[in-house]
Amino acid sequence: MKVYIVTAKEMYDIDNYTMKKIGMDGKLLMENAGRAVSEKVERLIEKSDRICIFVGPGNNGGDGFVIARTLMNKRYDVTIVQVVPDEKITGDALYHKNVFVNYGGSILIAQQESEVHDVTVNSDVVIDAILGLGVKGDLREGLITAVEVINEVANRVISVDIPSGLPADEGMEEFTSVQADFTIVIEAPKVSAFLQHTALYYGVWDTVSIGLPLIAFQRYAKRNVWGYEQFKDCMPRRDPYSHKGDHGKGLTIGGSATMPGSIVMTAKAALRAGAGLITIGTSEKVINRIASQCIEATYFPIHEQNNHPSIPFEEFDAITIGMGMGRSGNAAALVAHVVEQTDCPLIIDADGLFHVKTDLAKLKVRKSPTIVTPHPGEMAMLLDISVKELLITPFYWSMKIAQTYNVYVVLKGKHTIITTPEGIQVVNKSGNAGLAKGGSGDVLAGILLALVMQQRSVFQALCNACFIHGKAADLLVEETHSDQDLMASDVIEGISKVYRTLS
Ligand SMILES: NC(=O)C1=CN([C@@H]2O[C@H](COP(=O)(O)OP(=O)(O)OC[C@H]3O[C@@H](n4cnc5c(N)ncnc54)[C@H](O)[C@@H]3O)[C@@H](O)[C@H]2O)[C@H](O)CC1
Numbered sequence: 001m002k003v004y005i006v007t008a009k010e011m012y013d014i015d016n017y018t019m020k021k022i023g024m025d026g027k028l029l030m031e032n033a034g035r036a037v038s039e040k041v042e043r044l045i046e047k048s049d050r051i052c053i054f055v056g057p058g059n060n061g062g063d064g065f066v067i068a069r070t071l072m073n074k075r076y077d078v079t080i081v082q083v084v085p086d087e088k089i090t091g092d093a094l095y096h097k098n099v100f101v102n103y104g105g106s107i108l109i110a111q112q113e114s115e116v117h118d119v120t121v122n123s124d125v126v127i128d129a130i131l132g133l134g135v136k137g138d139l140r141e142g143l144i145t146a147v148e149v150i151n152e153v154a155n156r157v158i159s160v161d162i163p164s165g166l167p168a169d170e171g172m173e174e175f176t177s178v179q180a181d182f183t184i185v186i187e188a189p190k191v192s193a194f195l196q197h198t199a200l201y202y203g204v205w206d207t208v209s210i211g212l213p214l215i216a217f218q219r220y221a222k223r224n225v226w227g228y229e230q231f232k233d234c235m236p237r238r239d240p241y242s243h244k245g246d247h248g249k250g251l252t253i254g255g256s257a258t259m260p261g262s263i264v265m266t267a268k269a270a271l272r273a274g275a276g277l278i279t280i281g282t283s284e285k286v287i288n289r290i291a292s293q294c295i296e297a298t299y300f301p302i303h304e305q306n307n308h309p310s311i312p313f314e315e316f317d318a319i320t321i322g323m324g325m326g327r328s329g330n331a332a333a334l335v336a337h338v339v340e341q342t343d344c345p346l347i348i349d350a351d352g353l354f355h356v357k358t359d360l361a362k363l364k365v366r367k368s369p370t371i372v373t374p375h376p377g378e379m380a381m382l383l384d385i386s387v388k389e390l391l392i393t394p395f396y397w398s399m400k401i402a403q404t405y406n407v408y409v410v411l412k413g414k415h416t417i418i419t420t421p422e423g424i425q426v427v428n429k430s431g432n433a434g435l436a437k438g439g440s441g442d443v444l445a446g447i448l449l450a451l452v453m454q455q456r457s458v459f460q461a462l463c464n465a466c467f468i469h470g471k472a473a474d475l476l477v478e479e480t481h482s483d484q485d486l487m488a489s490d491v492i493e494g495i496s497k498v499y500r501t502l503s
């Protein structure tokens with residue numbers, strides 16, 4: 001199933017559509033939410049656990065009342081702690097509060113620190129339904145006390161939808177949030193589940209369905225997760241009658257006297273990922289040294305002073321440029337030459353990005369797809385912003401580069417974000433910390449090259465390439481390696497493990 005990623009606004013739009021156009025009542029959605037969350041909670045707790053459910057002023061609190069009633073009805077030991085005065089609970093939440101009370105449930109209205117502290121330390125599990133999508137600005141008194149006490153003394157915390165206080169969207173640097181052990185996300189993960197500075201607040205997360213219609217997600221949600229299902233569905237299978245020419249003839253330009261290895265890894269990864277033929281265009285000084293490391297490739301020597309080499313670009317189906325090529329003036333001129341003279345998909349990585357920075361507008365006029373594959377440091381360099389600024393708002397900045405320069409952007413990281421020039425965004429699901437090592441990006445560039453040559457849709461090729469790269473690392477870490485010892489060259493071998501899952 002497609003997992004959508006939503007902003008707060010998109011989720012409210014989906015909600016409104018469901019209520020107004022489809023005709024499902026808000027109280028019913030809240031009932032569904034509370035029931036679905038309770039079911040998940042039951043799998044995480046023991047029957048003997050003392051449960052305390054913190055509820056706040058909005059509909060997230062309303063979910064809390066439904067959860068309390070559902071669990072109480074199953075003979076769990078449940079206490080509701082309401083952290084706002086009675087008059088703050090209104091609408092659907094008030095309806096479910098009254099139902100809970102009519103069921104015989106009791107409510108502790110606790111706003112003093114000592115009361116909140118006592119009830120929290122005397123519970124085995126805290127269910128956090130203080131705030132959800134609707135959080136705005138700094139937490140007001142009462143709520144902030146509850147959040148701080150929960151973070152200090154709670155044994156286990158399960159948040160409903162979002163850890164309370166955490167913004168759903170990107171762009172917020174300062175906030176006070178519950179630190180959850182587990183978050184039960186309603187319907188679709190929010191953008192903040194994929195940002196470096198906010199993702200950890202969720203702990204482990206899982207989604208529950210509350211009956212919102214797929215058609216509403218298709219209409220309003222703009223992003224989704226790319227996982228095994230998507231990879232399996234659209235990864236092209238090899239035709240038994242195919243020949244090497246059918247799988248693309250790729251050129252990879254890079255490497256230099258001091259960095260000869262990266263281009264080899266790119267070439268090997270491309271061949272392992274299925275490319276038909278790979279030519280390495282590199283410094284004539286290093287060819288003899290590296291040729292024995294990738295005997296399947298052919299080589300095109302580039303004299304280091306010659307930035308207009310007579311490479312027959314028209315013979316290639318796709319090109320990568322940049323890995324290990326260094327930052328000399330000649331390398332810069334070579335990158336500019338390739339950007340201008342080639343008319344096939346071009347993947348620009350590493351030092352290639354450094355060089356295109358001087359004239360990004362050139363990318364805009366290319367007729368064939370251009371793909372930039374920066375890590376956060378390179379992306380910040382392209383944008384003239386700090387890495388911190390980038391990481392707080394990576395979806396926005398990816399979109400900005402993609403649309404301004406008419407390029408595909410692969411922003412690499414724990415949650416790699418792939419953006420098309422038309423503004424479609426996907427987050428790759430695979431990968432682990434073992435990939436945080438030198439050479440990892442070179443391997444990805446090779447897989448990207450191979451897949452761009454084999455899939456009609458550049459977007460799907462990029463998504464599948466990122467998935468394969470991460471999944472290879474995941475399978476290696478599960479089976480034979482750890483995220484400590486994994487090396488980029490291992491990942492090349494791991495590609496086979498990923499492909500074998502398809503057979
Ligand atoms: N389709 C769905 O996803 C459904 C979601 N449900 C749940 O409802 C919440 C969103 O509800 P909403 O009422 O819009 O927001 P909150 O619960 O977060 O509460 C807003 C509430 O809080 C006050 N507030 C906002 N910021 C602050 C602050 N800084 N300090 C203090 N108080 C603050 C604000 O004034 C409002 O009164 C969603 O997350 C789901 O859990 C539905 O139950 C079912 C459908």
Ligand SMILES: [K+]
Nearest residue numbers: 131160162164
């Ligand atoms: K919450």
